[in-house]
Amino acid sequence: MDFVFLRTYRGPLKAVILDWAGTTIDFGSLAPVAVFLQLFERHGVPVSKEDVRSGMGLMKKEHLWTILNRPQVAQAWQEVKGSPPSEADVESLFAEFTTMQIGVLRQYTIPIRGLSETVSDLRRRKLKIGSTTGYLREMMEVVLPEAKKHGYAPDALVCPDEVPAGRPYPWMIYQNLIQLQVYPAEAVVKVGDTLPDIEEGLNAGLWTVGLALSGNLLGLSETEMAALSAEELAAKRETIAKQLYQSGAHYVIDGIWDLPPVLDEIQQRLARGERP
Numbered sequence: 001m002d003f004v005f006l007r008t009y010r011g012p013l014k015a016v017i018l019d020w021a022g023t024t025i026d027f028g029s030l031a032p033v034a035v036f037l038q039l040f041e042r043h044g045v046p047v048s049k050e051d052v053r054s055g056m057g058l059m060k061k062e063h064l065w066t067i068l069n070r071p072q073v074a075q076a077w078q079e080v081k082g083s084p085p086s087e088a089d090v091e092s093l094f095a096e097f098t099t100m101q102i103g104v105l106r107q108y109t110i111p112i113r114g115l116s117e118t119v120s121d122l123r124r125r126k127l128k129i130g131s132t133t134g135y136l137r138e139m140m141e142v143v144l145p146e147a148k149k150h151g152y153a154p155d156a157l158v159c160p161d162e163v164p165a166g167r168p169y170p171w172m173i174y175q176n177l178i179q180l181q182v183y184p185a186e187a188v189v190k191v192g193d194t195l196p197d198i199e200e201g202l203n204a205g206l207w208t209v210g211l212a213l214s215g216n217l218l219g220l221s222e223t224e225m226a227a228l229s230a231e232e233l234a235a236k237r238e239t240i241a242k243q244l245y246q247s248g249a250h251y252v253i254d255g256i257w258d259l260p261p262v263l264d265e266i267q268q269r270l271a272r273g274e275r276p
C-alpha cells in the first residue's frame, strides 16, 4: 500500500498522574534523605547528601543499591565491613530503613504550596488524579491519611511493591489507568521531580512534566531556597531544567503551582493531533 491511515486522539485530557514527595508533599523531598543519612551513620559508613539524592524516585530498595554502588560509598563500606555489600546486607539495611522511615514520615506530609489551588483547577477540568511513588505501601499508609488531613486525596495510588517493579517501569502508571478507567495514554500527563519520574511517564506513553524547584534535583527546603540569591537560583534552575529536558520531559516548570497553563498547552497540541 502506498498510503496508510493513522488514527490520532484529539479528545480532551482525562487524567494526571502525580508523584508524591517533592511534587505534592514534602518540599525538597527531604524525608528519605534524613533517614538514609542516619542509617549509614549507624553503620559507620559515611555518605553525602549527593550520594543519597542520586537514587531518588526509585523504589527504596533500588535506591539503597544506587547509594551502595556509588564508588566512594562502596569503598567505605568495604573498609568498614571487610567485604562488599551482599544481598543479605541490603535486605537487612532495607528492613532497618523501612522502620526508620515509617517512624518519621508523618513529619514530611505537608502539601507543597499551590497544591490545593492546582487540584481545584484539575477538578474543574474534570481530570482524574492518579499517583505513583518510590515509597512502599506500608509507608504510604502513614502518608495517605496525613495528606488527607491536609486536604489532599488523589483518586488512585499505586506503590512499587504492588506491581512487578517500580520506576522507571510503567507498571504503576498502567495500574493507575486501570483503577481510574482512563485511556488512551495520550490523554494523560505525568508530573514528577526526578529523572525516573520522567522516564516512567515516557515509558507509559504519557506527556511528562518535570519540576525544577520543589523536589529532589534542587533538594532544598523552602527556607533554604529563599536564602539563595536570585542569580544562584536562576543558575541552578537552568542546570536542573536541562537535566529534565535531556531525559525527555515535554515541559519543565518550577513546581505544581505552575501546572495549569501547561495543561492548556497540551490540550491544544492534542487538538492539533500531536501525541507525546
Ligand SMILES: [Mg+2]
Residues within 6 Å of the ligand: 019, 020, 021, 022, 023, 029, 057, 192, 193, 194, 215, 216
Ligand atoms: Mg518525588
